[in-house]
Amino acid sequence: MAAIVTPESDTVAAPMQRALREAFYAAVIALGLFVLFIGLKTDQNIKNELILVQRWGLLAAVVIITAVGRFLYVGFGQPAIERAKARKAAAPAAVAEPGFVSRNFNKIGITALVLYPVAIVALVGLQGSLKWVDNFGIQILIYVMLAWGLNIVVGLAGLLDLGYVAFYAVGAYAYALLGTHYGLSFWILLPAAGAMAAMWGVLLGFPVLRLRGDYLAIVTLAFGEIIRLVIINWREVTNGSAGISGIPKVTFFGLMSFNVSDPNYIGKVLHIATSSAYYKIFLYYLILALALFTAFVTIRLRRLPVGRAWEALREDEIACRSLGINTTTTKLTAFATGAMFGGFAGSFFAARQGFVSPESFVFLESAIILAIVVLGGMGSLGGIAVAAVVMIGGTEILRELDFLKAVFGPDFTPELYRMLLFGMAMVIVMLWKPRGFVGSREPTAFLKERRAVSSSFTKEGHG
Amino acid sequence: MNANPPINDAILQVEHLSMKFGGLVAIGDLSFRAKRGEITALIGPNGAGKTTVFNCITGFYKPSEGMITLNRSDGSSFLLERLPNHEIPARAKVARTFQNIRLFSGMTLLENLLVAQHNKLMKASGYTVLGLFGFSSYRKVSAESVDLAKHWLEKANLVDRADDPAGDLPYGAQRRLEIARAMCTGPELLCLDEPAAGLNPKESLALNELLMDIKNNSGTSILLIEHDMSVVMQISDHVVVLEYGRKISDGDPKTVRTDPRVIAAYLGVDDEEVETVLTEVGDEEVIEQLDTGPDSAHGPGNSASMLAGPVSDTVGHSNGGERVTVEKGAGKADRSGPRAPDERQSTDKSGGRK
Known part of the structure; x- marks a missing residue:
């Protein structure tokens, strides 16, 4: 819908007006979607009869949150992202001088271990x-x-x-x-x-x-x-x-x-x-x-x-x-x-x-091991080690998070959410870095200088 | 043409080669030989079976019938149809390139050329065991292989980009890199499948130079599939023409160019019409030739095979306009004299004639 309006016309048409319009659309869609999901709930009464519970307040809250969220995103979020992009494009391509940590990643890692x-x-x-x-x-x-x-x-x-x-x-x-x-x-x-x-x-x-x-x-x-x-x-x-x-x-x-x-x-x-x-x-x-x-x-x-x-x-x-x-x-x-x-x-x-x-x-x-390899970046030892620390260490640390009981009540056992968090972490990493933490590949031989091969050229293999 | 040369004069002998896919005869009773130290071109309209011949020679297909003999310069000879796929480059020293470029795109140029020297390096690394412990003998061979890679990168004019991923190269450079990679296996016969496809005239010229250099300086014979007639006519010493999986002409470029069957094949006329066409355009030389009957040296007419006969029975004989268009531009590039087909083309064709 209006989301495909080009950025140029954003700046011309008042962004606040557009944000309001989009917020209204979002609210209408949310209302249409949730009126039956949230607004009405089936339940059993004391006589074991099926009754409809009406939850208009909750529905209103959801719709308002959706509308406000859309308004803030279109009105403030998007322009901010655009500005950031423009700044990045305008700035001269800063030569990525690897920092001390990334240069000595292996040595630091082994010493720490x-x-x-x-x-x-x-x-x-x-x-x-x-x-x-x-x-x-x-x-x-x-x-x-x-x-x-x-x-x-x-x-x-x-x-x-x-x-x-x-x-x-x-x-x-x-x-x-x-x-x-x-x-x-x-x-x-x-x-x-x-x-x-x-x-x-x-x-x-x-x-x-x-x-x-x-x-x-x-x-x-x-x-x-x-x-x-x-x-x-x-x-x-x-x-x-x-x-x-x-x-x-x-x-x-x-x-x-x-x-x-x-x-x-x-x-x-x-x-x-x-x-x-x-x-x-x-x-x-x-x-x-x-x-x-x-x-x-x-x-x-x-x-x-x-x-x-x-x-x-x-x-x-x-x-x-x-x-x-x-x-x-x-x-x-x-x-x-x-x-x-x-x-x-x-x-x-x-x-x-x-x-x-x-x-x-x-x-x-098997699936967890494979997930670690994929998340770390296939072929990269450092990336895989980091992925293992994040995935296995992350799920282990859930056992230690007792304070969550204070938030979610005494019945809450964080370990049960292990796989959920594992999956969410995977989805997020894959969105952010589709080829894993370290997608680039170190060449095994070089004539003049060793330059990492970008992940866009390497293949995953067909079996 | 090559009237019974001594056996070892030919690096590759293809005898009665047939390849059938179910009922489809892709190659029917094909025989030719490629001489050592020469560039032999295999040409023909699209779908003539040229790449199938290559796949048979390099072991990707096992031919239905026939014999493919490769004579190495040290006197040993191999029956290629009996060797496993990967042993053909390793033992018989036949290297090939592909019509659709197959580089290791995520590896650098240097690594691509090092992979090509796999067997040599593998032996030097004691099948990994010695190399794992860093024996100096392996390090020496490894340094030599880098030098060889560098040599071919220089020949292919790619040495500046040695540490870039192969997938990052422009198309023409990828073609040259694939040839350099094939040369790093140390082949005696190099099979190139349409090396000039998609190249601009300048790149095409650079390719010609590279191929002439390989022919003159490395002792490697070349077998070449090509549609670009400027490449074929300039550099090849011997041309074999295929149509519908059968050889229709065989000889030096000049002879082949004047062969009425070749002309007919490239213009897409039916066999019966060839004479009519040529008579119409008044090519006396051709008419004379036709009067003496078809050249008995080649063509399906004199084949001993049971496959002989009207080829159109086995393969659909369509007058693909495509075939004509492919060759229109190619044919005009290097014509040394007025030839029949040009007369039938529109006038812009004649501009290419000398």
């Missing part, structure tokens, strides 16, 4: 640090690692994998079963779990080599569900839905253990007070090391021919074949490498929880 447990212990004491190191630190870093692993498949090779959690499950069960039955050490089983997950990655890769896009997504989704259902139903081995408990803890390379009863318990060796926080802090540094290892390998691989071939595969598979690249092995290595990191993360998860059950490996986990 290394110092995080120390700072927490210093702030809230050893016992108080449990929650912050475990629920926030370890939880977020597991997702960072998983997302970085999936990033190889989705972000670099452009193969949409909706069943990534299957490899996480393979790694977790590999450690849980071999650790409980054979008593093998975590340090032996970590690479074994990675290798096993990689093998499953190749097994998944073979049938889906010819699939692309939506079809690939569906088949990987099914693969994730198959692994979960096998775990549930193969009771003799996996103990079904009851899960496996009593998974051995990680030792400090066999030198110190974190079981209070052991003779080489860390407290006894180092002559410090008994506390469960040591194990959590150790696990924190372990997952940090694993995550950084993932990042290191990813960065290294991107500069190697195989990494370039992955990205080329995402850009154009046919051109890849015309250049003599074996797309079969290239895809399989992407699946295997991504799955391997999923397996590492899985075995860490089993060691941390001491208990695994199929409930931890539902499709929602």
